Amino acid sequence: MTKQTISVQLSQTKKQKPDPNRLEFGRVFTDHMFVMDYSAENGWHDPRIVPYQPIEMDPAAMVYHYGQSVFEGLKAYVSDDGKVLLFRPEKNVERLNKSNDRLCIPRVDPDTVLDGLKQLLQIEKEWIPAAEGTSLYIRPFIISTEPYLGVAPSKTYKLLIILSPVGSYYKEGIQPVKIAVESEFVRAVTGGTGNAKTAGNYAASLKAQEVAESKGFSQVLWLDGVEKKYIEEVGSMNIFFKIDGEIVTPALNGSILEGITRNSVLYLLKQWGLPVTEKKISVDELIQAHKDGLLEEAFGTGTAAVISPVGELIWKDESLVINGGETGEIAKKLYDTITGIQKGALPDPFGWTVEVDTVTQSC
Structure with a gap:
């Protein structure tokens, strides 16, 4: 061209x-x-x-x-x-x-x-x-x-x-946020437009977000649109959990947006030799992991906030406090690494950053 x-x-x-x-x-x-x-x-x-x-x-x-x-x-x-x-x-x-x-x-x-x-x-x-x-x-x-x-x-x-x-996108900054698991409304379904970045997806999310904020939550954790059982995204971010030493994130299924920060996080975790898996995760699995003391961290990933630690999940009337409500070690390391590369404060061995030539051009 x-x-x-x-x-x-x-x-x-x-x-x-x-x-x-x-x-x-x-x-x-x-x-x-x-x-x-x-x-x-x-x-x-x-x-x-x-x-x-x-x-x-x-x-x-x-x-x-x-x-x-x-x-x-x-x-x-x-x-x-x-x-x-x-x-x-x-x-x-x-x-x-x-x-x-x-x-x-x-x-x-x-x-x-x-x-x-x-x-x-x-x-x-x-x-x-x-x-x-x-x-x-x-x-x-x-x-x-x-x-x-x-x-x-x-x-x-x-x-x-x-x-x-x-x-910062969240006024809390890199601080754990309180998230409501959404059981009534859905964000997207497979075959719809959930894996596209289009305005309608965000309009459809506003009602649940409004209800969540009125109850003191920062965001909602979306479940799948068919069974309302499997975890998909948190707000407009991808979501990760550390369960019994393994880091897991919902597999891309046609209704989950393929985040660029998500892709970067997966790459870094593998580079660090940490066990990481993309798979279907049910809310029941998450609750059981918490009851067993195995839910060690949770965090969202996205362009706006980069890494947003989750300190507490509310499922119906049940509270799941994660990592004592504190930012986890993995979330903090990921945030420091990605933001360090983004601002040129850390080496970029992956070729992720692009320098913009700021020499003044004739107009």
């Missing part, structure tokens, strides 16, 4: 940057964004960087009515020596195209998207916070834009990348 030239229009007014020590997640956005359009006639075309601004669309745009949209999430970090680093960005574009396939959205050219992202980061480097636990969150997304009320794949789309300086 011929490499497309990315045009750049710089903003004439700059926003005030937030206090890096008081950042929330996803509330503040940078000065510029990347945009690219798709039409049946021209394919993906007109890649450009423009000032951050509202999108004007027809009220009949299909995304508003049928939810044909996908998105990704990754982060940029600045190292102590000023390098801008991305963590496995090619995996995000790979997963974006998998989601595209499931939602009948045309695949994007990875090189064009990554080139656009890197150029955007070159312009927005000063927005990357350096304080502990902070980063620049990157949200690529695609929406269907054809004005049509028929139920069919759209013929036009828009891809955007927006950036947001963020603090």
Whole structure:
């Protein structure tokens, strides 16, 4: 595919940057964004960087009515020596195209998207916070834009990348959280869209999350949508358990999102020589392991929080306190290792980090 030239229009007014020590997640956005359009006639075309601004669309745009949209999430970090680093960005574009396939959205050219992202980061480097636990969150997304009320794949789309300086996803930081095991609502089913990163999955999760938060829980632990018996994800993260020395995580089954942090954790655990298995795990097995004193750790993995230790699970009226409610040794080691690699503080023997050339380019 011929490499497309990315045009750049710089903003004439700059926003005030937030206090890096008081950042929330996803509330503040940078000065510029990347945009690219798709039409049946021209394919993906007109890649450009423009000032951050509202999108004007027809009220009949299909995304508003049928939810044909996908998105990704990754982060940029600045190292102590000023390098801008991305963590496995090619995996995000790979997963974006998998989601595209499931939602009948045309695949994007990875090189064009990554080139656009890197150029955007070159312009927005000063927005990357350096304080502990902070980063620049990157949200690529695609929406269907054809004005049509028929139920069919759209013929036009828009891809955007927006950036947001963020603090920790959970206000608790790398501290154990209290999780409710969800027994009524389900997140996804095999054959549905659970293994795609699409907006509808997250809309479907909001009710259970709202109920859980009203009862003092940070998140919910999802069970499968058929038998409501097997563990799938925790909130929007993948989940791991250490049971009697073995680390286990639910096997990918078509309704579980294939997390990039999950993949990195599996690789690290195997590199460290620790026993790790992907398999079906029932909530009954988990309860029995806790009763037998064998449930040693639990933690979620995802881009936003990286590693989120679980200190307590509530199943119906039963409380399962894990590791005395403290962060486990494995969770802490994984967090320190992954965040150390992401920020360039630790060696990267796996080639996971990508340095963004921040030499100013002519615009």
